[in-house]
Amino acid sequence: MSNIAVLPILIPLVAGIITIFFHKKIKAVRFFAKLVTLLNLGVAVWIGYYVIQNGTVVLETGDWVAPYGIVMVADRLAIFLVITTNIIATACVFFAQHSLSLKQEQFYFYTFYFLLITGVSGAFLTGDLFNLFVFYEVLLMASYGLVILGGERVQLRESLKYVLLNLFSSMLFVTTVAFLYSVVGTINMAQIAQRVQEVEQTGILTTIGIVLFFVFATKGAIFPLYFWLPKSYIVPNTVVSALFGALLTKVGIYSILRTFTLMFTNDTGVTHELFIWLAALSMLFGVIGALSTNNIKLIIAYNIIPAVGFMLMGIGLLNDAGISGSVYYLIHDMIIKAALFLMVGALAYLAGTSDLTKMKGMIHHYPLLGWMFFIGSLVLAGIPPFSGFIGKLLLLRGGIEEERFVIVVIGLLTSLLILLSMMRIFMRGFWGEKPDIKVQPKQARKLMMPAVFLLTLSIILGIGAEWFYPHVDTITTELLDQGSYIDSVLKE
Amino acid sequence: MEIIMAVLAGLLFATAIYNLLQKQILRIIIGTVLLSHGAHLFILTMGKLKRGDPPIIVEGAGPFTDPLPQALILTSIVISFGVTSFLLVLAYRASTLNKTDNMEELRGSEHE
DSSP states (O other): OGGGGGHHHHHHHHHHHHHHHTTTOHHHHHHHHHHHHHHHHHHHHHHHHHHHHHOOEEEEGGGOOTTTSOEEEEOHHHHHHHHHHHHHHHHHHHHHHHHSOHHHIIIIIHHHHHHHHHHHHHHHHBOBHHHHHHHHHHHHHHHHHHHTTTOOHHHHHHHHHHHHHHHHHHHHHHHHHHHHHHHHSOOBHHHHHHHHTTOSOHHHHHHHHHHHHHHHHHHHTOTTSOTTHHHHHHSSOHHHHHHIIIIIHHHHHHHHHHHHHHTOOTTTTTHHHHHHHHHHHHHHHHHHHHHTOOBHHHHHHHTHHHHHHHHHHHHHHOSHHHHHHHHHHHHHHHHHHHHHHHHHHHHHHHHTOOBGGGOOOHHHHOHHHHHHHHHHHHHHHTOTTSHHHHHHHHHHHHHHHTTOHHHHHHHHHHHHHHHHHHHHHIIIIISSSOOOOOOOHHHHHHHHHHHHHHHHHHHHHHHTHHHHHHHHHHHHHHHHOHHHHHHHHHOO | OHHHHHHHHHHHHHHHHHHHTSSBHHHHHHHHHHHHHHHHHHHHHHTOOOOSOOSOOOTTOOOOOOOHHHHHHHHHHHHHHHHHHHHHHHHHHHHHHHTOOBTTTTSOOSOO
8 A cells, every 4th residue: 555655746747748749639638637637636635534544654666675765755744735736736727728828738838737746746755855856856847847838038037047046956955965975874864864863973964954954945935045936936827826836935845844853953053043033034025025016926926935934933943833833834825825826817817917006996897806815815914714824823822932022023013014915906906996998707707716716725724723733733743753754664 | 085076076166156156148057067067076975985896785795885876966967967958948048039148137127
């Protein structure tokens, strides 16, 4: 049964390859893509159920006993994130055909889309540090393909910077893995965790840990390494932005969560203290960015950065409430960011512009979109009873338990400013006089369905927290107890 | 021997960073290529340099070479080869469409 751990990687990979062969027959590709995405979601949910029932699934590829071969570890955290990824993928695949032009769809959109899912799922499931790098490259290669889809002037210009920056941080990643290999003599995460505790010179490990953190911080857009994010996330098509905004930065955060709860906990006074301050700065600078612009897509893209800050804060606190807050917020944020990107994409399409100064009164023509956007803003800002509130409540409780009042105040202030930045879109885009535009109710309904689906899930996640929270609690216990991860992989 | 290799890798990194900080796209790409060379050399050095021993562990066999760094480098070389070729095409297209290969001019404006 341990083979099931590889299915969420294998299914999209094979599907991506198959779609290459008939990429011009667009109706067949669309049907096939939807079918496989739903199948993959079903498989992920099934594996999730299996993991809850029977505990962590560890696949030792090629029967190379850990720690010698590459291992795939489907523990609760990994599989929950894979399920969330597939939920977002499902929403995006149904949105894609309404948002992309026929030419873009034919130009291997579905291939890159499937490879992106492969890379993201792989990064969540792997138990090997070098393999993590490989899956990073898989998802980055797919994202390079997606970001230039359409080949416009501005897209090429921004993607050039995106590629260069990611290439640099990837090479830094390889170098860091080499450093770590020379110190602990292994790249299996469980064995690294085991040996880190035995190393006498902890100074070098802290240094390696911080370099590794900077690699993940570049991918995850944490202050001061977020500068590349906003522009390169808004130049591609809406559906691509939604995939990027929901998945890519979260892989970076997941990697930090994994490595800094499992391996580098030897000197928390340096590393985790650093996280808390960088989290505070990410929140402030991100939300200032969101307030500084009139481009609705850019506002949502900037709002990724404070969210990343919140998750990093929980990791920095490294207590029960903090880590469960981070995990909860991670899952919540993936869903709500995808929903918001899809909604502003729909809004920009229907209004014919993404400039707030040229937009007004959209609620007269599209009341459902308006109110959905309003709810989405409340979810993002963390107003009860929605899911953002639960995550923030846990994080702030964790902060108070550790008596970190500065970060708590900054977190609360940031939440207010996030609400303000979202309300600016609502007030200036939706309120006002009835605009003189062509109304397309049919198109609007098609564009909104995936966002409605995601938003409903997000509301369930908030109202049904009673049902969901025990799982997050178990994940937290597993994360904070390194022995359980090491034991399940190395079977000692 | 490890010291020499480490210094060489450091030199490659230094030239790579210098090239990355240039304005011309092609120079930057050369910088990334040098950077990946430096990183690969570095992995090899970190696995300890040895000559003449087989990379296989057989029961009772004498000294052996660590095969893992080679495997890592091979993977990394393939990836950086792929990314570099993609980057070259992307840079060509971007510079043709934008009519410049100067990064300073590719910055973009606030309103577009």
